[in-house]
Amino acid sequence: MSGLRARQKADRHRRIIEAAAALFREAGYEGAKIETIAAQAEVSIGTIYNYYQNKGDILGAIVSMEVNEVLNAGRGVVAMPPANVGDALDTLIGIYIEHSLHYLSKEMWRQAMAISTQLPDSPFGQAYTALDRSLTDQIGALIARLQEVGLARPDIDGMALGELIFNNMNMMFIEFVKRDAARIPELRASIRRQNRILVSAIAKE
Incomplete structure (x- = not known):
């Protein structure tokens, strides 16, 4: 189970990073919202804050x-x-x-x-x-x-x-x-x- 959890965590992390990189390019760093990153990464806002404190x-x-x-x-x-x-x-x-x-x-x-x-x-x-x-x-x-x-x-x-x-x-x-x-x-x-x-x-x- 620990291996599965690690893979799931890595997958969520990858999706957040990829979504943020795309949004920063599209909307600009200041214009990008955590809520939009979460939606595009298909994770909750809380999940993002589990990994990162801010943009x-x-x-x-x-x-x-x-x-x-x-x-x-x-x-x-x-x-x-x-x-x-x-x-x-x-x-x-x-x-x-x-x-x-x-x-x-x-x-x-x-x-x-x-x-x-x-x-x-x-x-x-x-x-x-x-x-x-x-x-x-x-x-x-x-x-x-x-x-x-x-x-x-x-x-x-x-x-x-x-x-x-x-x-x-x-x-x-x-x-x-x-x-x-x-x-x-x-x-x-x-x-x-x-x-x-x-x-x-x-x-x-």
């Missing part, structure tokens, strides 16, 4: 789902990276960027960033920071893997470089979500152009 918590769960999916995909790149530093970084960062609007709209990202900035010590703010840390660590792990296979210079501080690459990518992503007209191919090209400088400095000759 911000639901948004946080969507961000977490987004980031965890790209982290899972990124593990394959770290384990078996392309045969040069530039392609390896571009492949990993490409996973992050290409998937970024799969569940979240730009408006949803702006809301998530605002909440994490305004309430950094809240569960949402701490979870958002932890997700950023996980992405940073994965980039660092890729650098370490490239050093192991002899593609990157061994004297490079891989974790520091991972932080540098993530921080630059993150700032460019923030600018990207600020502008509704900005497009993913433009963002990827800009990141690739700036990372080219780092690649030339760390690639083993």
Whole structure:
């Protein structure tokens, strides 16, 4: 019975997240109502409040789902990276960027960033920071893997470089979500152009 209850709970959680993500996109974060999310997820309002205290918590769960999916995909790149530093970084960062609007709209990202900035010590703010840390660590792990296979210079501080690459990518992503007209191919090209400088400095000759 415990297995059945766990599956039912997971199914309800999935329906709530999917309904909320669709409604946030359609009506906007501020315009979305918990009652409507419950109706579209085919659960009671009480069930939603069993999982989440407010809409911000639901948004946080969507961000977490987004980031965890790209982290899972990124593990394959770290384990078996392309045969040069530039392609390896571009492949990993490409996973992050290409998937970024799969569940979240730009408006949803702006809301998530605002909440994490305004309430950094809240569960949402701490979870958002932890997700950023996980992405940073994965980039660092890729650098370490490239050093192991002899593609990157061994004297490079891989974790520091991972932080540098993530921080630059993150700032460019923030600018990207600020502008509704900005497009993913433009963002990827800009990141690739700036990372080219780092690649030339760390690639083993």
